[in-house]
Amino acid sequence: MGRKVKYCLLLILSLLFVGCMSASIAVRVADGRDDYSIYCDGKLACATSDNCVVKTMTNDDHVYLQVRKNGVIYGGVNVYREGDTSSSGSALSGWNPPSTSGQGLQVLGDVLTTFPLYTITYFALTPSKHSGVYGTFPKEVVLNVGPKDSSLVNYPWDQPIK
């Protein structure tokens, strides 16, 4: 009886935490300037790039971070969750099914109470549009601004095309 109460409490707790996949990502712009705005999935996350921490509640496996200044996009990057498929298994492997040494009814009761718990916990921990990967977002992301090719820095825009 005590065990059932325990499982019911766990079930309620797991229900409470469904959708609470919040993550905080410290975002920095590579050139060190703080006059950029940071957007996460098209929404303003930080008005300035100084001490920017992007908080997201998404269940997706990635977020799109963008650097803008005066409405002009300076760059963007998809940030993916870190981790592999084994982490999804390990999240659940720590949980052991209840002992089945009791009588038939006790086993049935255990199955009925723990199956929803197992299922709900699985869906709560698994991203909705996942690619088979479960993990957390990196704690810090550096967004690059400027040309990828260093020879193009200070491109002569004021001169005719060669």
Next chain:
Amino acid sequence: MRGLGVCADKCYIRYMFRFVAITLLFASALWAKTEYFILPVQLHGVHSDYAKRIVALVKEYATIDGYAIVPKKDDCDYLLQIKLIREEVGVAVIIEKRNKDRKLVWNYGHIAYEPNDFIPIVSYVSRKIK
């Protein structure tokens, strides 16, 4: 009886004519291309060669995405204002879609670090405004 038969024939032809006319009207609305007139490119610290290049790209993508660039302002549905503004790290490409009364409808701004960056910018804008 005979009169009724004549009326039925006439009515049938009249209804058919109306049906064809309405169908053509809807079809022409579907086939009609949105027409844009490109205003002179505003340049700030950028050579006019880049204005020519970006306008050429817009015309190229208009053909791909199925809208028209017209030579006369009077014939257009919308105006397209392109601005190339020199920034510290590159050139800010700002493309504005405006009504004929110059009211801003939609705009997009993206930095170009080199001239080849015009291509993805124009491609994106072209798909958005088609």
